[in-house]
Amino acid sequence: MNILVFVEHRDGAIKKASLEAVKAAAGIASGMNATVTAAVLGAAVGAPESLGGYGANKVVQVADARLDLYSSTAATAALAAVAAREAADIVFLSATAMGKDLAPRLAVRLDGALVPDVTALQVENGAILATRPVYAGKALEKVQIMTAAQVYSLRPNVFSAGAASGDVCPVEQFDAGLTDASFAVKSTGTTIASGKLDVAEAAMIVSGGRGMQGPEHWPLIENLASVLHAATGASRAVVDAGWRPHAEQVGQTGKTVSPTLYVACGISGAVQHLAGMSSSKVIVAINKDKDAPIFQTADYGIVGDVFEVLPAFTDALKQHMGS
Amino acid sequence: MNIFVCISHVPDTTARILVGGDGKSIDPSGVTFILNPYDEFGVEAGLLLKEAHGGDVTVVCVGGDEVKETIRKAFAMGADKGIHIKTASARDSFGVARAIADVLKDRSADAVFCGRQSIDYDGWQVPGLIAEMLGISSVTAVSSLTIDAGGAVTAERDIEGGKETIVTALPAVIAAQKGLNNPRYPKLQGIMAAKKKPIEEIEPAPFENRVRVVEMTKPPIKAAGRIVGQGADAVPELVKLLHEEAKVI
Ligand SMILES: Cc1cc2nc3c(=O)[nH]c(=O)nc-3n(C[C@H](O)[C@H](O)[C@H](O)COP(=O)(O)OP(=O)(O)OC[C@H]3O[C@@H](n4cnc5c(N)ncnc54)[C@H](O)[C@@H]3O)c2cc1C
Ligand SMILES: Nc1ncnc2c1ncn2[C@@H]1O[C@H](COP(=O)(O)O)[C@@H](O)[C@H]1O
Numbered sequence: 001m002n003i004l005v006f007v008e009h010r011d012g013a014i015k016k017a018s019l020e021a022v023k024a025a026a027g028i029a030s031g032m033n034a035t036v037t038a039a040v041l042g043a044a045v046g047a048p049e050s051l052g053g054y055g056a057n058k059v060v061q062v063a064d065a066r067l068d069l070y071s072s073t074a075a076t077a078a079l080a081a082v083a084a085r086e087a088a089d090i091v092f093l094s095a096t097a098m099g100k101d102l103a104p105r106l107a108v109r110l111d112g113a114l115v116p117d118v119t120a121l122q123v124e125n126g127a128i129l130a131t132r133p134v135y136a137g138k139a140l141e142k143v144q145i146m147t148a149a150q151v152y153s154l155r156p157n158v159f160s161a162g163a164a165s166g167d168v169c170p171v172e173q174f175d176a177g178l179t180d181a182s183f184a185v186k187s188t189g190t191t192i193a194s195g196k197l198d199v200a201e202a203a204m205i206v207s208g209g210r211g212m213q214g215p216e217h218w219p220l221i222e223n224l225a226s227v228l229h230a231a232t233g234a235s236r237a238v239v240d241a242g243w244r245p246h247a248e249q250v251g252q253t254g255k256t257v258s259p260t261l262y263v264a265c266g267i268s269g270a271v272q273h274l275a276g277m278s279s280s281k282v283i284v285a286i287n288k289d290k291d292a293p294i295f296q297t298a299d300y301g302i303v304g305d306v307f308e309v310l311p312a313f314t315d316a317l318k319q320h321m322g323s
Numbered sequence: 324m325n326i327f328v329c330i331s332h333v334p335d336t337t338a339r340i341l342v343g344g345d346g347k348s349i350d351p352s353g354v355t356f357i358l359n360p361y362d363e364f365g366v367e368a369g370l371l372l373k374e375a376h377g378g379d380v381t382v383v384c385v386g387g388d389e390v391k392e393t394i395r396k397a398f399a400m401g402a403d404k405g406i407h408i409k410t411a412s413a414r415d416s417f418g419v420a421r422a423i424a425d426v427l428k429d430r431s432a433d434a435v436f437c438g439r440q441s442i443d444y445d446g447w448q449v450p451g452l453i454a455e456m457l458g459i460s461s462v463t464a465v466s467s468l469t470i471d472a473g474g475a476v477t478a479e480r481d482i483e484g485g486k487e488t489i490v491t492a493l494p495a496v497i498a499a500q501k502g503l504n505n506p507r508y509p510k511l512q513g514i515m516a517a518k519k520k521p522i523e524e525i526e527p528a529p530f531e532n533r534v535r536v537v538e539m540t541k542p543p544i545k546a547a548g549r550i551v552g553q554g555a556d557a558v559p560e561l562v563k564l565l566h567e568e569a570k571v572i
Pocket of ligand 2: 329330331332359361362365383384385386416419436437438439440441442444445446447448449450
């Protein structure tokens with residue numbers, strides 16, 4: 001048995017979410033007597049052999065430069081060809097923007113089924129059982145795919161990639177036979193705000209809500225975020241008010257995040273906000289209302305004014321990091 | 324243009340979700356159902372496309388008889404026709420997509436709009452499944468879109484840290500993200516007209532679910548948060564706890 005893992009890269013650098021997927025596949029493979037093959041699409045990726053350090057037995061690279069920009073149709077064709085070549089029935093992806101777009105097409109192409117946004121995996125009697133949040137995290141569903149071909153996308157930041165062991169694995173080149181028609185849907189480029197961490201990928205997030213009282217106070221959020229190397233997030237109330245861009249919105253109609261640390265500043269903790277961040281490992285809330293619902297979900301809370309607490313918190317962390 | 328919008332009937336965002344007696348699905352009693360918020364962007368996109376290039380807008384919904392009220396909400400916004408694909412028992416996403424694809428395959432759809440995700444199953448998968456089943460293009464998480472009269476499509480989709488521009492051609496499935504448009508509010512006239520618009524009922528071919536639900540549970544309840552203290556004075560204790568107890572800094 002062989003598990004195929006689709007490995008994403010941006011500007012040549014392999015994504016952390018993909019390292020997590022390789023590591024998770026290796027964990028599942030050991031319980032199923034399976035091997036792990038990583039699939040890399042495009043010519044631009046750097047050091048694919050290093051995936052051996054996360055548990056890949058080998059890498060299959062389709063070094064077609066046309067794949068350096070995302071194409072859902074070409075990636076579907078290429079991954080299906082790699083899966084056939086490697087006799088892999090099981091495919092892992094990451095539930096990233098790309099993985100979410102690609103995984104359903106691949107599941108149909110392989111005549112299988114998809115379990116998206118998985119947060120836990122186990123093997124029981126040789127079968128994979130996957131757990132995923134449904135109803136905005138208000139319930140968890142444990143499911144099993146009944147077809148031979150199985151596709152899973154894993155929620156970023158939930159599975160740990162660990163540190164690379166330093167092992168390297170062989171990299172085989174493969175021509176997936178793509179034609180121009182394979183690129184029926186294709187990216188012509190991306191615009192990425194440079195130097196800005198995205199909430200969906202960040203290990204730490206500092207988020208502000210209406211309690212921040214205006215966009216002019218966001219330096220308080222940004223200063224704390226910069227000490228923590230965190231991304232900045234926002235509640236819908238402040239996005240709707242135009243204080244912050246929608247890309248920063250956390251919650252049911254924004255992004256779902258699972259950072260190690262989530263700091264909610266002046267956010268009341270409405271269910272729709274909690275839907276996006278309640279799976280964070282540690283939650284800190286700063287709110288002047290001791291009855292704010294966010295304190296029910298937070299691990300640690302400070303009842304206080306953000307204008308007083310945030311600067312003190314930032315200073316204390318600077319000192320802590322310095323020592 | 325021949326425009327379709329797939330809509331789903333989902334619990335209100337504030338609904339309290341309890342697991343039903345079978346341990347595999349929710350208990351729907353007392354839950355208010357709404358038109359999936361992302362599908363409002365899909366309906367609006369369909370109406371805008373019709374206004375730009377002509378044609379009509381048909382909404383498609385898979386579910387039990389209760390989904391008719393959701394179809395009528397889309398009518399009130401301005402959709403012309405409805406297709407209700409009737410299912411008595413729960414279908415997995417693959418089964419929902421299969422039923423929709425079977426209906427659409429002979430109807431020469433130009434554009435099929437969906438929402439980014441349904442807020443019940445949160446799958447982000449039905450649009451891509453339908454597109455691959457029909458062998459047509461798909462673009463998901465779309466926050467900006469132009470479709471010209473010749474059917475050329477340019478879409479912007481949200482990705483980590485920014486946007487990605489996608490080009491393709493109709494026929495295509497487009498899954499809408501917030502930002503794509505501002506869904507119109509139904510006017511009284513639209514609400515009145517909604518009662519008279521036709522809903523075609525279709526019995527789908529039998530389908531065996533490909534995904535088996537082993538169990539549904541409530542997430543473990545976290546112990547209520549600990550209030551570390553009041554105001555800036557509590558900061559040193561918070562930093563200590565984050566370092567020594569939570570070990571995150
Ligand atoms: C369909 C739907 C989808 C939604 N999706 C989302 C979503 O994705 N994300 C989301 O966030 N919301 C979402 N919402 C909105 C959600 O219901 C809330 O309205 C929103 O989260 C509130 O934002 P807030 O906490 O910033 O503001 P408020 O609820 O106004 O809370 C402000 C908080 O700041 C505190 N405060 C005020 N001043 C200070 C101060 N000086 N110092 C400290 N604390 C202070 C107050 O005590 C209060 O608790 C959605 C709603 C609907 C209906
Ligand atoms: N039962 C259904 N009937 C019609 N369309 C649906 C149904 N379920 C999902 N969809 C469409 O698929 C989109 C994504 O749903 P999901 O894959 O469940 O997150 C929704 O926003 C709808 O446009």
